[in-house]
Amino acid sequence: MIRLALALLLAASAALTPLAVAQATPAVPALSPVTTADEDAAPVRIVLETLSPAIPGERSTLRIRGRVVNASDTVIEDISVQLRRSSLPLPTRADIDTAADAATEAEGREPTDVPLPGTVIEVTDRLPAGEFASFSMRVPVSSLGFTEPGAYAFALEAKGREPGVDEFEVRQGMLRTFLPWFPRGAAVEPVSLAWLWPLAGWPAQSVSGVLLDNQTPEELQPDGRLGELVTIGQRHQATVSWIADPSLLQTIQGMAQGYRVVQDRTIVVGTEDAAAATWLEQVARATRVTGVQTLPYADVDASSLTQAGMSTDVVRAVTQGPRVASTALGDQTDGQVYWAPFGRMDQPALDVLASAGVTTVVLSGDAMPATDGQAVLDGQAIAALPTDAGAIRAVLTDPGLTRLLAAPPRTASEVITTRQRFLAETASVALTLQEAGAPDRTLVAAPPTPRWTAASTLLTPLLRATRSAPWLQPVTLSELLTEPTPTTSRRRGGYGEKARADELTRRYVAAIARANEDLSTFTSIIDNPTGVTEPFSEALLRASSSAWRSQPATGTELLESIQVDLDAQTAKVRVLSEGAVTLSGDSGKVPVTIANDLDRSVTVGVVLQGRPSLRLDSRPIEGVQIEAGKMASVDLSARVVGGDPLAVDVQLLGPDGEEYGSPAEITVSSTAYARAAAWVVALAFVAIVVFVIVGIVRRIHKARMASSRTAAGT
Structure with missing residues (x-):
């Protein structure tokens, strides 16, 4: 009750003579010795709902509304809120950093902070754990005691006591902020x-x-x-x-x-x-x-x-x-x-x-x-x-x-x-x-x-x-x-490992590069790629956005969808040939049919690739033009080495000889080796017959000779 009476007395004096109070407060230390609670524990949190005006004028009234929240696990009694400010403006941004994190005054200045008389308000006699109580106050700015233009540290301090623990009221919480003060006529260069x-x-x-x-x-x-x-x-x-x-x-x-x-x-x-x-x-x-x-x-x-x-x-x-x-x-x-x-x-x-x-x-x-x-x-x-x-x-x-x-x-x-x-x-x-x-x-x-x-x-x-x-x-x-x-001399800050690690991953960018190569190959065969290249190239630029640093999964999904669309368009120009082709000799013509399901004409090359390549000799054909939605057939000369069927890839080519799309698979064999084999078998059969006949003749001849010798001996 004594403290309440003192607060009421000071509030009354501030209301009656605000200018006098404002002038006196910068040199006034704390009203009474106050034990400071451990601020890290913060039993009471102060929550602001209104602080207006943001930039007060000389004739303004500062309106503050908020709540005190009991963040502890016990009851706190006799909770009050009081305003405090730094005695002088904070001269540097470093002082502002210090004030925001710790004291309400730049280090080294005295007094360290100034409680403002007439701003103490009783919030509640008893605040159970986890509950809150609201408060509001209206304070004439002229009573705050600002003396010099600048940014002042400004704080709301909650005091109270824990029954059975605190004999006197102690600081239970603090909310720190700032209040700029530039009265009319203040000399400041904007x-x-x-x-x-x-x-x-x-x-x-x-x-x-x-x-x-x-x-x-x-x-x-x-x-x-x-x-x-x-x-x-x-x-x-x-x-x-x-x-x-x-x-x-x-x-x-x-x-x-x-x-x-x-x-x-x-x-x-x-x-x-x-x-x-x-x-x-x-x-x-x-x-x-x-x-x-x-x-x-x-x-x-x-x-x-x-x-x-x-x-x-x-x-x-x-x-x-x-x-x-x-x-x-x-x-x-x-x-x-x-x-x-x-x-x-x-x-x-x-x-x-x-x-x-x-x-x-x-x-x-x-x-x-x-x-x-x-x-x-x-x-x-x-x-x-x-x-x-x-x-x-x-x-x-x-x-x-x-x-x-x-x-x-x-x-x-x-x-x-x-x-x-x-x-x-x-x-x-x-x-x-x-x-x-x-x-x-x-x-x-x-x-x-x-x-x-x-x-x-x-x-x-x-x-x-x-x-x-x-x-x-x-x-x-x-x-x-x-x-x-x-002309100020500056140095470039580093762009080190951390900055490099924040970039799009190398694997992801390599996938973009491969998609770009595939797009280049696809558009290279189109006679008029206008309207085809732009949607893909823009999509790949979207996949290259720095936005995917923060959402890599979505970037990967986008890139995969682009590759699927590109593969689908590429597959619209393809080889239809399949099955087996038999050459009448060791060389001949291999017929190939190419389909173009695009909406514009293309020009491609085609080549046969044996597996293994040593068994096939064939030259590519270039400049095969196929109209939109049409098919074209070409014959490729080929010579096969060996009699076994040969697996052959029919591969389309771009204008510079680069492979286009996926190859078709056929099997090529030669009848020349089949005829040669037949002659070999026939000759072998004749040789065997001759050998048998010769053997029989020899046995007959030997038998006759033996009979003649027997007759002569008799």
Whole structure:
């Protein structure tokens, strides 16, 4: 009761003379000695539901609403909540890190924290284990005692006691956040803030346009990932900078005209064509304000492909991206950007991208740290990247802001603390740069990957707050890219074993390479491959997407479906011949029939391959043209060695002599060896007959001679 009376007295004095209280609090230590409970145990969790306004003004009233939750296994009594703040603004981002994780004040400053008189409220006399109690308070900002502009550490402290354990009230829990304070007229040079707003997905679409799963249709819903991204971006279209994957736009454009999707291992007609049309129309309207930068088609994994010697695939993705995006949106795009997976890039891939025409790469600021002795670097968002094709620009995202946007907050309390942390970090950068006398600088806020989940509960109020914050001014990516590149000396961060291990696996990329070779062979025999090559090559680029780093099983499923479709198309040009062929001599003609079930003419070669090859002598025939849906027959000259039947493969060939498709199997034998064998048998029979006759004659002759000698002796 004594503590309650003291709290009421202080609250009354704060209400009567808020300015006096505000001026006195920075130098006031804790109101009374308070024993601090082990914060790691956190018997009580404080959950925020409202903290408004995010950026308070001098005449504002701070509104706070939340709950205290008993996370322990015992009753806690006399629970109260009190506000605390740091005595001075936190000068650096390192101090903000420290304050978020531990104390409410940067290390080395006194006093370490300041409890705010008049902000103690009784929440409940008794809170059983596992239960919660709500609280709310309204505090005039003028009574908080802010003195200097900047970002203050701000905390809600829960006190209470465990019956039979605590004699006095102790700290039972603490929720730490931040509160920026920039009164009207505060001298601060605003920092430019660019928001990168990527639209990308997991391009699981087969050669024939069938979606392999329902992920994209679900994400197009108003509460889906892509639906929320566009809705939020539309509301702040003058602030955000759109970056889109052309393959996503192409897929959704196709969906708007009707689509098929795999559900429960069955291909069915999709039902979200109207949602697709609406989404694409929203994107087209929103991007007319600030334009849209495009990623290479399907956001291919440039490092993985270049490492495997498939740089031509990277070039193809870069060159066809703007055309596909312009077709989908009905307008020209503003430029092309490559978003490095996880913010890092190896030099060979950079060289390929630059040679293909990419002029901008999005990297993490950690990937290009400054060399020793450089000035403050926060806010240097552009850097030069040397390549074999000349220098290109790196847009450096702010690592701290990226971490805050990496995962969507799960609760209202996380939304509030993330929002306030974002505002505090940008405010700290603005003041740090101003004190250092740095020229105009820019921060780039971006997610860690183009495939991100934007929580409207966080981003809508955060975007609104960043537009009204006096220390920030919005800038678009297009505007940023017109600025001169700073001459600050930087070094490239490493691209080591971990970065290489995060790439698409070598086995997977090798399978893509084999499919590309099969596609090249297939299209090489088609007299006019227009309209045949594109669906397969685009599907293989989709299989090469960096998206499959996070969903390798779906990537494998996509690649396997492409190979099945390619094998099926390849098999439409095939050899029909089968069975046995008998040559009238040791050489002759082998008739071969070839079928073309494609919808266009082809030109092939054909060759006979003996098993073993030493027993067959045959030359291939080239330039056999077969019209669409027709068959053609040719005769191949062949000479067979040996009398036994010979297994022969009838193999189709491409224009450069490469094998095409699977061979047909026939058996070839020669009658020449059969006739020779008959003569041998006949001669052997005659020889035997002669031998027998000679033997008989000799025996008769011997018998006669013996008889003559007997008669003479008699």
